[in-house]
Amino acid sequence: xxxxxxxxxxxxxxxxxxxxxxxxxxxxxxxxxxxxxxxxxxxxxxxxxxxxxxxxxxxxxxxxxxxxxxxxxxxxxxxxxxxxxxxxxxxxxxxxxxxxxxxxxxxxxxxxxxxxxxxxxxxxxxxxxxxxxxxxxxxxxxxxxxxxxxxxxxxxxxxxxxxxxxxxxxxxxxxxxxxxxxxxxxxxxxxxxxxxxxxxxxxxxxxxxxxxxxxxxxxxxxxxxxxxxxxxxxxxxxxxxxxxxxxxxxxxxxxxxxxxxxxxxxxxxxxxxxxxxxxxxxxxxxxxxxxxxxxxxxxxxxxxxxxxxxxxxxxxxxxxxxxxxxxxxxxxxxxxxxxxxxxxxxxxxxxxxxxxxxxxxxxxxxxxxxxxxxxxxxxxxxxxxxxxxxxxxxxxxxxxxxxxxxxxxxxxxxxxxxxxxxxxxxxxxxxxxxxxxxxxxxxxxxxxxxxxxxxxxxxxxxxxxxxxxxxxxxxxxxxxxxxxxxxxxxxxxxxxxxxxxxxxxxxxxxxxxxxxxxxxxxxxxxxxxxxxxxxxxxxxxxxxxxxxxxxxxxxxxxxxxxxxxxxxxxxxxxxxxxxxxxxxxxxxxxxxxxxxxxxxxxxxxxxxxxxxxxx
Amino acid sequence: xxxxxxxxxxxxxxxxxxxxxxxxxxxxxxxxxxxxxxxxxxxxxxxxxxxxxxxxxxxxxxxxxxxxxxxxxxxxxxxxxxxxxxxxxxxxxxxxxxxxxxxxxxxxxxxxxxxxxxxxxxxxxxxxxxxxxxxxxxxxxxxxxxxxxxxxxxxxxxxxxxxxxxxxxxxxxxxxxxxxxxxxxxxxxxxxxxxxxx
Numbered sequence: 001x002x003x004x005x006x007x008x009x010x011x012x013x014x015x016x017x018x019x020x021x022x023x024x025x026x027x028x029x030x031x032x033x034x035x036x037x038x039x040x041x042x043x044x045x046x047x048x049x050x051x052x053x054x055x056x057x058x059x060x061x062x063x064x065x066x067x068x069x070x071x072x073x074x075x076x077x078x079x080x081x082x083x084x085x086x087x088x089x090x091x092x093x094x095x096x097x098x099x100x101x102x103x104x105x106x107x108x109x110x111x112x113x114x115x116x117x118x119x120x121x122x123x124x125x126x127x128x129x130x131x132x133x134x135x136x137x138x139x140x141x142x143x144x145x146x147x148x149x150x151x152x153x154x155x156x157x158x159x160x161x162x163x164x165x166x167x168x169x170x171x172x173x174x175x176x177x178x179x180x181x182x183x184x185x186x187x188x189x190x191x192x193x194x195x196x197x198x199x200x201x202x203x204x205x206x207x208x209x210x211x212x213x214x215x216x217x218x219x220x221x222x223x224x225x226x227x228x229x230x231x232x233x234x235x236x237x238x239x240x241x242x243x244x245x246x247x248x249x250x251x252x253x254x255x256x257x258x259x260x261x262x263x264x265x266x267x268x269x270x271x272x273x274x275x276x277x278x279x280x281x282x283x284x285x286x287x288x289x290x291x292x293x294x295x296x297x298x299x300x301x302x303x304x305x306x307x308x309x310x311x312x313x314x315x316x317x318x319x320x321x322x323x324x325x326x327x328x329x330x331x332x333x334x335x336x337x338x339x340x341x342x343x344x345x346x347x348x349x350x351x352x353x354x355x356x357x358x359x360x361x362x363x364x365x366x367x368x369x370x371x372x373x374x375x376x377x378x379x380x381x382x383x384x385x386x387x388x389x390x391x392x393x394x395x396x397x398x399x400x401x402x403x404x405x406x407x408x409x410x411x412x413x414x415x416x417x418x419x420x421x422x423x424x425x426x427x428x429x430x431x432x433x434x435x436x437x438x439x440x441x442x443x444x445x446x447x448x449x450x451x452x453x454x455x456x457x458x459x460x461x462x463x464x465x466x467x468x469x470x471x472x473x474x475x476x477x478x479x480x481x482x483x484x485x486x487x488x489x490x491x492x493x494x495x496x497x498x499x500x501x502x503x504x505x506x507x508x509x510x511x512x513x514x515x516x517x518x519x520x521x522x523x524x525x526x527x528x529x530x531x532x533x534x535x536x537x538x539x540x541x542x543x544x545x546x547x548x549x550x551x552x553x554x555x556x557x558x559x560x561x562x563x564x565x566x567x568x569x570x571x572x573x574x575x576x577x578x579x580x581x582x583x584x585x586x587x588x589x590x591x592x593x594x595x596x597x598x599x600x601x602x603x604x605x606x607x608x609x610x611x612x613x614x615x
Numbered sequence: 616x617x618x619x620x621x622x623x624x625x626x627x628x629x630x631x632x633x634x635x636x637x638x639x640x641x642x643x644x645x646x647x648x649x650x651x652x653x654x655x656x657x658x659x660x661x662x663x664x665x666x667x668x669x670x671x672x673x674x675x676x677x678x679x680x681x682x683x684x685x686x687x688x689x690x691x692x693x694x695x696x697x698x699x700x701x702x703x704x705x706x707x708x709x710x711x712x713x714x715x716x717x718x719x720x721x722x723x724x725x726x727x728x729x730x731x732x733x734x735x736x737x738x739x740x741x742x743x744x745x746x747x748x749x750x751x752x753x754x755x756x757x758x759x760x761x762x763x764x765x766x767x768x769x770x771x772x773x774x775x776x777x778x779x780x781x782x783x784x785x786x787x788x789x790x791x792x793x794x795x796x797x798x799x800x801x802x803x804x805x806x807x808x809x810x811x812x813x
Binding site: 081084088093165166168197274275277342368370403404405407418 | 686725770776777778
């Protein structure tokens with residue numbers, strides 16, 4: 001039985017933004033700096049003054065094969081685009097970096113100082129001089145091909161996606177079947193999304209339950225959609241942000257924080273694509289890098305959200321959405337990912353410590369979905385138990401927000417499509433290990449989160465489901481039944497919730513009540529291994545061995561590597577008197593798992609009943 | 616030529632931050648081989664003289680400008696919609712873009728419109744263009760009646776709508792064809808600067 005489903009939303013975006021006040025102010029002060037008369041006497045040259053700025057902040061995207069539409073590696077490159085460079089840097093359009101300067105620093109910050117912006121402007125005003133080659137710093141060198149060296153395994157999307165020449169942005173998901181034969185530890189994934197000029201950003205989701213495959217029309221097709229809900233095993237302990245944006249080097253997880261990759265794990269690449277003016281084929285590739293060092297630290301992705309508050313009237317320029325969550329345990333924040341769609345305007349997250357002091361975790365006062373990113377803290381932010389994490393987002397659903405997908409504006413509520421909205425804040429947190437033998441801090445956080453989400457929204461299916469799974473893990477069967485019952489009330493046909501409810505009823509001895517839910521699970525998903533397995537057990541408990549047999553056979557057909565299913569199949573066969581075949585399945589179960597007790601005991605019993613009987 | 620002198624005098628007020636470097640050396644030269652656009656075979660071409668009294672639409676583009684590239688289907692569609700009434704030309708104002716690169720680019724983006732190179736910025740000046748993509752519409756008498764954006768898909772560089780809600784180029788072509796006047800003879804185009812030094 002695999003209880004648990006964790007909803008993880010994918011990412012999404014577009015572009016545009018009414019110029020928020022913050023940006024306008026910064027531009028204004030940049031202009032003031034420009035007009036300082038003292039500056040105009042100094043001769044600015046490319047070699048001495050401009051090349052260091054460009055090599056450090058621009059060339060990583062502006063070199064051949066990368067996302068930038070042209071290269072910025074030489075004097076000639078810069079001169080050809082000098083006026084453009086002055087314009088986009090002054091408008092803070094380039095380099096793309098959303099967070100306002102604040103109390104915390106992120107890795108790979110791309111932000112020019114006002115002095116640098118003014119220097120570029122002066123260089124252009126003075127005629128874009130080259131200067132003295134002796135002043136020129138070494139040109140940055142970029143590895144061709146894989147940035148982390150040859151990957152251990154390379155997987156390519158089975159089928160390309162055809163991006164139309166025109167139209168609005170596309171969101172496409174590629175499902176990669178993992179090529180490993182046994183579980184491995186992943187330390188990095190290098191995402192090569194295809195033509196980087198077309199892919200605005202991409203995001204890998206770990207799918208341990210084949211959620212993505214079920215959305216494909218034909219295997220390997222991929223599927224459309226901006227946001228995804230991926231089921232996961234009961235609280236996947238390896239929660240990572242696997243995010244690609246132009247110009248970012250692949251992220252290598254530190255020792256002890258690897259990601260488990262099983263034979264059955266799929267990786268789903270969620271991409272945001274922008275038409276280029278001509279039809280394009282997109283066929284991404286992933287490079288996988290393994291490590292021998294298993295995960296010893298288990299960060300989790302903690303989500304604040306308040307989608308239920310999202311009901312934005314047309315014309316509203318400053319619609320607020322907030323959420324607050326109190327951390328039940330001490331934890332470090334490693335990374336943060338705020339997320340809204342096209343109406344998002346000002347995205348703020350802050351922490352209030354138990355002593356009342358506040359700290360900004362991230363502030364984006366000029367949100368732009370197109371440049372969304374995961375931001376990793378240069379130094380983890382330690383939050384003591386009892387710290388309140390707050391999300392304060394505002395939305396602009398007026399005509400002035402030119403990215404508004406509705407013209408004229410109309411009422412917008414929460415949803416997964418580009419025209420819907422979202423108010424999500426994800427934090428990757430590493431809880432401090434408990435030293436006093438208290439319960440697992442991961443479980444404490446998950447439980448607090450689920451309760452929090454239910455409090456925000458009693459109709460939150462995932463939260464009821466997750467809380468049920470947690471209570472089941474803790475041995476609280478009655479509590480689990482209550483939560484799964486709520487989940488099934490909200491989504492009566494959901495196969496996973498029905499299976500979970502059936503399973504926990506079965507475990508509580510309420511067989512008659514379990515069976516309709518397990519049947520419902522199979523109605524929604526005929527190839528559901530867990531539900532066949534559970535229903536087989538339920539029917540066996542009612543002495544309906546013929547019924548049990550057919551479900552155990554189905555389970556074994558769906559997963560030939562599961563010792564429990566083989567052992568149960570053997571038991572049902574033995575009950576039906578088919579000793580010969582039963583013996584074969586018990587032996588098969590022990591072959592898969594020599595420690596399988598059910599198979600060993602039953603086999604011993606068979607041998608006692610009929611010693612020496614040949615196979 | 617009057618048109619030329621006129622074009623030189625008019626500086627668009629919106630772009631105060633920008634020094635337009637190519638303006639300085641330009642004198643009152645009449646159009647000669649040194650001051651003209653070329654077809655991709657290298658022959659001088661004057662699209663206004665070649666128009667035979669039709670409306671002429673110049674569309675300034677660059678091979679490496681993502682904004683003008685994204686407009687390729689729109690430009691091609693507008694040209695097809697006005698076939699026989701308005702003559703469309705793609706104008707590549709960059710000195711560094713070769714005929715060969717332009718041919719390849721036109722093929723890739725499905726352009727069927729004739730392309731010109733304008734390394735001396737003759738048509739740029741005539742059209743008062745600053746940006747790619749920017750368009751200029753000349754009426755049957757060769758008067759510049761509109762220059763500016765194609766539509767309002769982009770509000771600013773990097774700030775795009777999901778779809779355009781106004782269609783200035785189309786309106787200008789219709790006005791030029793029907794002899795009506797336009798509410799604005801110029802609009803602010805968004806994209807890549809033409810006048811960068813080369």
